[in-house]
Amino acid sequence: MKKWVVKAIQVGSIELDRSAMTHYKGKGETVTVPIWCAGATDGEHKVLVxxxxxxxxxxxxxEPGVSQSPQQDTVEAVRRIMGWEPEDVTIVINTHLHCDHSGSNGKFKNAKFYIQKKEWEAAFMPLVPEAPFYDQLCYDKHAVNYFQWEFLNGDTEILPGLRIITTPGHTRGHQSVLFDTAKGVVCVSGDICNVAENVNGNLEPNIVVMVPEVYESFQRIRQTSHFILPGHEPEIEDGSEDFIPVI
Ligand SMILES: [Zn+2]
Structure with missing residues (x-):
């Protein structure tokens, strides 16, 4: 079976209180964390998560603490790390539609966009506390033509060695992406894990809309994945294929 190559692509940084990612743990400690995307290829397909x-x-x-260098602009970063032009990307998978994960959707005009139906619906009717993180201009009809969306209802195999699993909790329709690589299964988790400590320490992130589901999602990641690229993990290098072991 074909193996996937997955690389971390840094598209910005956020300075924040550590407890913003690890519930109450680390309160008062300021940290700077990356905003991650992932590029993945099986030698044929060009996939962006x-x-x-x-x-x-x-x-x-x-997020008042956000910063972005010119090289971290998503189009520039994908070009630098993957060597792809925006029109080369044919599959975009959004883990969820928060505005630091879907913001540059509109720049990938040739892509099919994979999202859980539940997440797409929630993004147009956010709960009050999650409203600041949903920016409709990232995913409305001006960003992505309706017919470019592939709406999913649960776990799906997109291509051989590329699976999506539902991981609700951080948002209602959150999903994570699993790639079969030469080293094992890599989970691009989105924000169900802001950092690897969430799954490895069984410690929920701070932005949570469904608490029990968070812990069930951690269990799904432990059962399926060897390595994890969390949404904002600082212990991963830009452009790296080395991620954090899931224990
Ligand atoms: Zn998020």
Whole structure:
């Protein structure tokens, strides 16, 4: 079976209180964490998981500590790490539609976009506390033509060695992406794990809309994955194929 190569692509940084990713743990400790996307290929397909932010000033309204160098602009970063032009990307998988994960969807005009139906619906009717993180300009009809969306209802195999599993909790329709690589199964987790400590320490992230589901999602990741690329893990290098072991 073909193996996938998966690389971490940094598309910005956020300075925040550590407890913003690990519930109450680390309160008062300021840390700077990356915003990750992932590029993946089986030698034929060019797949992007998440697309970073849309507009720096706009995203500051949700996360005042955000910064982005010119090389971290999503299009630039994908070009630098993967060697791809935006029109080369034919599959985009959004783990969820928060504005630091779907912000540059509109730049990938040739892609099919994979999302859980539940997440797409929730993004147009957010709960009050999650509203600041959903920016409709990232995923409405101006960003992505309706017919470019592939709406999913649960776990799905997209291609050989490329599976999506549902991991609700951080948002209602959150999903994570599993790639079969030469080293084992890599989970691009999105924000069900902001950092690897969430799954490895069984410690929920701070933004949670469904608490029991978070812990069930951790269990699904432990059962399926050898390595994890969390949404904001600082212990991973830009462009790296080495991720954090799931214990
Ligand atoms: Zn999020």
């Amino acid at each position: 998440d697309t970073g932010i849309r507009d720096l000033e706009e995203y500051k309204k949700a």
